[in-house]
Amino acid sequence: MIELARRAAVQELIARYGGLLDREDYQGWLDLFDAEASYRIAPRENIDQDLPASLMLCETKKALTDRIVAMLKANKYRPIIARHVVGAPEIVATQGDTARVRAGYALYHVDGDGHAELYSVGCYDFALAFTGARAAIRDALVIVDSFLIPTLLVKPI
Amino acid sequence: MIELARRAAVQELIARYGGLLDREDYQGWLDLFDAEASYRIAPRENIDQDLPASLMLCETKKALTDRIVAMLKANKYRPIIARHVVGAPEIVATQGDTARVRAGYALYHVDGDGHAELYSVGCYDFALAFTGARAAIRDALVIVDSFLIPTLLVKPI
Amino acid sequence: MIELARRAAVQELIARYGGLLDREDYQGWLDLFDAEASYRIAPRENIDQDLPASLMLCETKKALTDRIVAMLKANKYRPIIARHVVGAPEIVATQGDTARVRAGYALYHVDGDGHAELYSVGCYDFALAFTGARAAIRDALVIVDSFLIPTLLVKPI
Numbered sequence: 360m361i362e363l364a365r366r367a368a369v370q371e372l373i374a375r376y377g378g379l380l381d382r383e384d385y386q387g388w389l390d391l392f393d394a395e396a397s398y399r400i401a402p403r404e405n406i407d408q409d410l411p412a413s414l415m416l417c418e419t420k421k422a423l424t425d426r427i428v429a430m431l432k433a434n435k436y437r438p439i440i441a442r443h444v445v446g447a448p449e450i451v452a453t454q455g456d457t458a459r460v461r462a463g464y465a466l467y468h469v470d471g472d473g474h475a476e477l478y479s480v481g482c483y484d485f486a487l488a489f490t491g492a493r494a495a496i497r498d499a500l501v502i503v504d505s506f507l508i509p510t511l512l513v514k515p516i
Numbered sequence: 517m518i519e520l521a522r523r524a525a526v527q528e529l530i531a532r533y534g535g536l537l538d539r540e541d542y543q544g545w546l547d548l549f550d551a552e553a554s555y556r557i558a559p560r561e562n563i564d565q566d567l568p569a570s571l572m573l574c575e576t577k578k579a580l581t582d583r584i585v586a587m588l589k590a591n592k593y594r595p596i597i598a599r600h601v602v603g604a605p606e607i608v609a610t611q612g613d614t615a616r617v618r619a620g621y622a623l624y625h626v627d628g629d630g631h632a633e634l635y636s637v638g639c640y641d642f643a644l645a646f647t648g649a650r651a652a653i654r655d656a657l658v659i660v661d662s663f664l665i666p667t668l669l670v671k672p673i
Numbered sequence: 674m675i676e677l678a679r680r681a682a683v684q685e686l687i688a689r690y691g692g693l694l695d696r697e698d699y700q701g702w703l704d705l706f707d708a709e710a711s712y713r714i715a716p717r718e719n720i721d722q723d724l725p726a727s728l729m730l731c732e733t734k735k736a737l738t739d740r741i742v743a744m745l746k747a748n749k750y751r752p753i754i755a756r757h758v759v760g761a762p763e764i765v766a767t768q769g770d771t772a773r774v775r776a777g778y779a780l781y782h783v784d785g786d787g788h789a790e791l792y793s794v795g796c797y798d799f800a801l802a803f804t805g806a807r808a809a810i811r812d813a814l815v816i817v818d819s820f821l822i823p824t825l826l827v828k829p830i
Contacts, residue, residue, distance in 0.1 A: 465601075473559065602761050632794045
């Protein structure tokens with residue numbers, strides 16, 4: 360029972376992750392992370408070769424929050440519209456009150472003329488912490504296979 | 517228990533929505549909607565600014581059914597093949613026997629030469645009504661971030 | 674209960690199918706199939722018209738295993754990176770300890786420069802066999818709406 364409830368929580372979390380970014384509800388998005396959270400975006404090549412370089416790295420939740428605040432202050436212009444399509448999540452491993460899940464994503468950016476372009480494809484690789492049936496993100500790793508126009512990598516993926 | 521069963525029903529409904537359109541099983545698709553259903557496609561910009569203009573609007577299930585019948589009569593030529601990839605659904609809110617769910621989608625159109633093109637990305641925003649663990653669509657809002665060749669917007673998305 | 678547990682197993686299987694291919698864990702991928710498994714990739718047109726021609730056909734699990742072994746031997750060069758985004762699965766029918774499920778997919782290929790291209794869209798149409806709440810693939814049919822560069826169709830989709 361608890362297992363099915365936790366699986367449901369994982370699915371909801373993964374779906375909300377993308378939905379909240381798309382709706383630009385960054386406070387709601389930050390609330391998906393637990394107090395000990397880290398956030399990292401890295402190219403797949405670096406992950407495969409165990410290279411430390413990242414495209415974005417926030418080692419604490421405070422650093423992640425600061426980054427979001429700075430981004431919102433800098434974005435005076437109408438930001439690019441994002442749309443995530445996140446695939447079915449895979450529960451790779453569970454141990455006690457933690458789990459590791461993965462989900463492929465496609466992220467589209469849409470400009471003011473309604474033209475969509477595939478901005479990035481890759482995979483979420485999240486370590487989650489459960490409290491009862493509630494799931495929160497402990498360590499978020501976004502493995503990026505591809506992304507366009509790296510100068511635009513201001514927002515989380 | 518009922519909650520998990522309803523979540524399963526939501527996931528099945530969202531998956532069938534795209535699958536039935538892709539298989540051109542329009543009767544099966546109409547059966548996903550309850551008797552009081554409405555159906556609307558609108559650009560994200562209009563939704564964000566609360567503008568009433570729609571790309572498609574059927575305020576009753578009868579209007580939606582009529583629209584499908586007219587579309588099938590008009591389409592003598594081999595229609596464009598559609599393929600939906602619908603992301604994990606998010607249950608935004610529940611109240612009694614109703615729920616509001618959202619799911620990002622990517623819709624591809626494939627021509628006779630097997631060339632696929634991204635026709636539209638956006639988000640389903642559905643009000644659902646439950647009868648026990650069965651879910652039906654009450655109000656379907658398709659929020660379109662982008663779409664190509666508006667003259668082809670004959671079929672539901 | 675068993676029904677919800679089996680639905681969870683279906684979702685996990687569909688998610689792992691794409692994830693294992695993306696991680697090039699072909700042994701893990703083969704383990705998703707049961708001993709009687711078959712694997713077929715065919716264009717949607719052929720399926721719709723009941724034509725027997727396939728893009729790939731392995732009538733037994735041994736044939737599928739041999740194909741994977743041959744592919745791994747042939748691929749001395751750095752293989753193309755694959756990324757699957759698999760949509761929510763639809764449980765089309767269940768009967769006793771079997772089920773038929775469908776899920777739309779988008780498959781991206783990423784080259785060495787981090788440029789992603791939509792390689793194929795289509796639909797998984799799987800006959801599954803359950804043992805308790807465990808699901809295994811009995812007959813895998815990959816219905817391909819589109820695919821690029823057919824000479825590269827060496828790997829499973």
